[in-house]
Amino acid sequence: MKLDRQDAALGARIRAAATQALVAAATVPANAVRLRLRGGYTSGRFVTGLSSASVTQSAPESSGDAVLVRVGTNVKYAPFWEFGHFNVFTRKYERVEVWRPGFLDSIPEAQRTFQQVFFAAMGGATTGAPNLDVRPPAPAPPVAYSAAVTVLGWRTPRGH
Amino acid sequence: MATDRSTTLMALIRARLLGFTTRDAVSMSTYLGSGASARLYGIRPPDTVDWSAGVIGIYRLMNRLADGADRGLRETVDVELLLMARPLTQSLAVERAADVADQAMLNWADATQGLVFCRRRQRDMLVPDSAPMDTEVITVRCVYPLVVWPQFLVQYAVAAL
Numbered sequence: 001m002k003l004d005r006q007d008a009a010l011g012a013r014i015r016a017a018a019t020q021a022l023v024a025a026a027t028v029p030a031n032a033v034r035l036r037l038r039g040g041y042t043s044g045r046f047v048t049g050l051s052s053a054s055v056t057q058s059a060p061e062s063s064g065d066a067v068l069v070r071v072g073t074n075v076k077y078a079p080f081w082e083f084g085h086f087n088v089f090t091r092k093y094e095r096v097e098v099w100r101p102g103f104l105d106s107i108p109e110a111q112r113t114f115q116q117v118f119f120a121a122m123g124g125a126t127t128g129a130p131n132l133d134v135r136p137p138a139p140a141p142p143v144a145y146s147a148a149v150t151v152l153g154w155r156t157p158r159g160h
Numbered sequence: 161m162a163t164d165r166s167t168t169l170m171a172l173i174r175a176r177l178l179g180f181t182t183r184d185a186v187s188m189s190t191y192l193g194s195g196a197s198a199r200l201y202g203i204r205p206p207d208t209v210d211w212s213a214g215v216i217g218i219y220r221l222m223n224r225l226a227d228g229a230d231r232g233l234r235e236t237v238d239v240e241l242l243l244m245a246r247p248l249t250q251s252l253a254v255e256r257a258a259d260v261a262d263q264a265m266l267n268w269a270d271a272t273q274g275l276v277f278c279r280r281r282q283r284d285m286l287v288p289d290s291a292p293m294d295t296e297v298i299t300v301r302c303v304y305p306l307v308v309w310p311q312f313l314v315q316y317a318v319a320a321l
Contacts, residue, residue, distance in 0.1 A: 076289060083286060083301055084204075084218070084242060086294040092207040093218075104223065 017121035019060045019067050025114035026057045026069040032102040033071070041081045041096040051075055071103075163274035163310040166221075172270060173219065173239055174200060180264035188264065191215040191243075191257040211246040215257050218242040233313050239265065239278075239304040247296040248287075258283060258300040265304040274311030278304050 037052040051073070058070040084095035163169050178198055181187045191214055192199045199205075200217040209216055224237040241261055245254045262281055269277035286299040 077293065079286060080288055080293045083299070085286075085288060085292075085299070086209075086244075086246075086297045087292045088294050089292050093205050093209075095204065100222065 013122065015067070017118050020121045021114045021116075021118035022067055022069050023057075023060060024117040025110040026071055028110040028113055029103045029106040030055050030057050030071045032106040033099055036098045036102050041098075042094075051078060054078070163270075163276055163308060164312050164315075166310070166312075169276065169308065169310065170202060170219075170221065172276070173221075174202075176268060176270075177217070177219070177241070177261060177264055180260065182260055182263055186256075186260055188217070188257060188260050191253060191260070192217050215243055215245045215250065215253055217257070217261075218244070230309075233309055235308045235310060237306050237308055239306060241265075241302040241304070243300045243302070245298055246294065248298050251285075251298045254298050254300050255285075258302055261302055265302075274314050275309040276306055278306050280305050 034052045034055045037055065040051070054073040054075040056072065056074070058068075058072075061068050061070075078099075081094070081096050082099050084093060086092070087094040163172070177188050178192065178194060178200060179187070188200070189198065193213070199213060199215070200219060203218070203220045205216055205218055219239060219241045221237050222240055224235060226232045226235050241258075243254050243257050243261070245251070262283065265278050266281050267279065269275075282303040284301045286301060288295050288297065288299075
């Protein structure tokens, strides 16, 4: 019984750490998209900052065994630039992908951020400056890792 | 020659989309035309589109990743298919075309050379509501995640085993 209670406490601690790490990791793709939106979609002459400022991330939410943080926008025209549309001004098909490449490019940094925050939250190796710990870094727990992957909308490595 | 090159993978997907026929004898060609003149374009359509001809399709590969498992021989790649029509009254035709595409791609497998298969799908409708988007163009976006062991990679790996 004592062992069970310890497992439950450890599980709760891992979940709390993973949630904290997830929130931190989600800022990476969000910032990547904000950076890409700074110049607008076309010539940059019509940039108001609305697109960039509209990039938001949700509070952590549970979904089955996973914890989710959603990164998105409520600007209605954003998906049409991302997925393509026929433009009434240029009179042709226009498409400027920002979100997908932003997310893809930020995967390694988001994973590093997740690991650093997770280990710090669990009382292990901490963040920031170069890691002076000579021990090889321990791999992230599978549960936490899959949670991060799910949250950011990426596929799990072996999704089939 | 199914996946002996990336370009033939594109051709294979195009052939599957246009060649598949449902049980009630409906195919994508019904909506997009057939053969080389089919209105199924790679990556982007021409600047001038004849909307009176019906639905157009745009397809491409994206998110191509080799995650390191299976020594890099296994890839995952998404096929994105955009089906569009104008005006909005054509929305039913677009949805029906997407139905056919879903049937063609879901559970599709080709092991002619290499291996490619699909087991999932995603579908959304996009209805623009303001300029600069043409608000009369209806779009259905379909995404089909594929798993691929491309022949151009596998052929050497098998010999090395």
